[in-house]
Amino acid sequence: MTSAWEISTKPGEAYLQWVSARHHAFAEPGWTRALAAIGAQPLFAWSATLESGVLVACMRRGPFRLGICGHPVAGPRWDAMSDTEAKTQAESLCAAAKLDLLRLNRSMLTSVDNRASGARMEFWIDDLAEWRDDASRRRRKDLAFARRATAGRAQLSEGLDPSAAFALYAATVDRHAGNRRYTPAYFVALQDLARESAALRCLSVTDAGGGLLGFAVLAFHGRVAYYLHGGASPEGRRAGVSDLLLEAMLVATRDSGCRRFSLMASPWDQPGLSAFKEKWSDRRGFAVTHDLAASVVGRLACGWLRHKGRGDRRLAVENAGTAAR
Numbered sequence: 001m002t003s004a005w006e007i008s009t010k011p012g013e014a015y016l017q018w019v020s021a022r023h024h025a026f027a028e029p030g031w032t033r034a035l036a037a038i039g040a041q042p043l044f045a046w047s048a049t050l051e052s053g054v055l056v057a058c059m060r061r062g063p064f065r066l067g068i069c070g071h072p073v074a075g076p077r078w079d080a081m082s083d084t085e086a087k088t089q090a091e092s093l094c095a096a097a098k099l100d101l102l103r104l105n106r107s108m109l110t111s112v113d114n115r116a117s118g119a120r121m122e123f124w125i126d127d128l129a130e131w132r133d134d135a136s137r138r139r140r141k142d143l144a145f146a147r148r149a150t151a152g153r154a155q156l157s158e159g160l161d162p163s164a165a166f167a168l169y170a171a172t173v174d175r176h177a178g179n180r181r182y183t184p185a186y187f188v189a190l191q192d193l194a195r196e197s198a199a200l201r202c203l204s205v206t207d208a209g210g211g212l213l214g215f216a217v218l219a220f221h222g223r224v225a226y227y228l229h230g231g232a233s234p235e236g237r238r239a240g241v242s243d244l245l246l247e248a249m250l251v252a253t254r255d256s257g258c259r260r261f262s263l264m265a266s267p268w269d270q271p272g273l274s275a276f277k278e279k280w281s282d283r284r285g286f287a288v289t290h291d292l293a294a295s296v297v298g299r300l301a302c303g304w305l306r307h308k309g310r311g312d313r314r315l316a317v318e319n320a321g322t323a324a325r
Contacts, residue, residue: 004049005096011044015053018046023199023256025219025226026070027055030193035071037186043067043097050089052077056097064301067099073107073287076222076260083113090292100298104290107224107262108283112316117305118289119316120265121274123281128254128261131282133247138279143247146240150205154213156244160194160202162187164212168231176270182229190217190229198256200228203248205241214241218249224260225253246280268315286316 006012011019011029019027032042032055040057047053057071069078069090078086086106094102112119125131134140166187173180194202194217201218213236217229227249232242253261263277265287278284291306293299 004047005093006046006048007097008044008046009042011053012046014048015044015046018051018053022222023197023220024053024075025197025199025221026073026075027053027221028197028199030197031055034186034189034193037183037189038181040068040071045093045097047089050077054078054093056093056099056102058097058099063297064100065098067094067097067102069093069102069104072228072264073105073221073226076107076224078104079106079108087115087290087292090290091294094292094294094298098294100293100295101301102292102294104292105287106290107264107287108260108285109288110285111320112286112288112313114313115290115306116288116313116316117291117302117309119286119309119312120267121319122265122285122287123263123274123277124283124285125250125261125281126283128250128259131250131261133250136279139243142240142243142279146243149239150213150241150244154205154207154239154241156203156205156248158201158203160187160191160204160215160217161212162191165190165204165215165229165231168212168215168233169229171233172231176267178267201249201252203245203252205236205244207235212236213239214245216242216245216249218252220253220256220258223258224262225249225256225258227261227263242276250280268312 035042035057040059043056043058045054045056054070057068059066090102090104108122108124166184169182170180191202194200199220204215205213207213214232219226219228263281266274266277291302293302
């Protein structure tokens with residue numbers, strides 16, 4: 001199935017009506033400020049056939065004009081499509097936006113096809129109406145410890161200190177020898193957007209002196225809530241503040257009316273992070289990336305990216321037996 005995509009630097013009336021009907025954190029006009037903080041230019045795309053829109057994050061990478069179909073994820077409308085339909089829609093969007101290459105990140109999938117250019121393990125709660133926080137002995141034990149460790153010494157509250165949050169984020173990335181994809185300005189944008197829109201929530205745990213022990217950013221997009229960002233200081237990790245933040249995010253997610261809660265993708269080389277996310281989930285599968293092209297140079301880039309992602313595909317195949325269990 002194909003559809004005609006309307007592309008604009010400003011959202012049209014149909015797009016605005018769609019985005020305001022339910023929280024769509026990664027498609028709201030305000031999200032362009034977060035994209036600008038990471039060097040991306042926004043394009044608003046609307047499909048009358050799908051009765052759905054997407055905010056495309058555009059940037060230059062050498063000779064290529066690259067777009068990301070919803071940053072960081074395309075959203076539940078795209079996740080529900082078959083692989084064939086999603087790729088067809090993405091190719092149509094890529095051509096309409098006059099991009100060389102369009103990256104499509106889909107979530108909570110149970111398989112990875114051989115055309116994917118990336119895949120990571122993802123954990124989620126499939127139906128919050130049936131989820132019980134106390135169903136796991138390990139969760140009960142870890143939450144009890146966190147409450148004892150922070151009683152009278154820490155406070156959980158709404159809001160975020162952007163500078164302190166960026167410092168925790170940077171320290172986490174550096175500890176794992178990763179690349180810092182986000183900037184201090186990005187965390188400022190998150191806090192500002194959380195003040196303005198109910199589609200984004202920021203939570204913090206601070207010590208008696210106001211120092212940041214841990215934070216979490218929760219985004220609502222469609223009927224899915226996403227654990228967008230999180231981090232903890234060494235003291236916060238020892239006190240288990242991440243468990244307190246997860247519990248608070250699930251309360252907020254239930255209050256929002258969302259059905260699913262995604263803890264989002266985890267790098268293959270961080271088994272500790274995966275174990276923590278699995279503790280707070282009841283499903284496991286994959287976050288899958290496809291790159292689609294609309295030009296000769298784009299097709300060359302896609303071939304190279306698929307070759308580069310062969311290790312991800314191999315790991316996904318090895319873990320396929322545990323997906324969506």
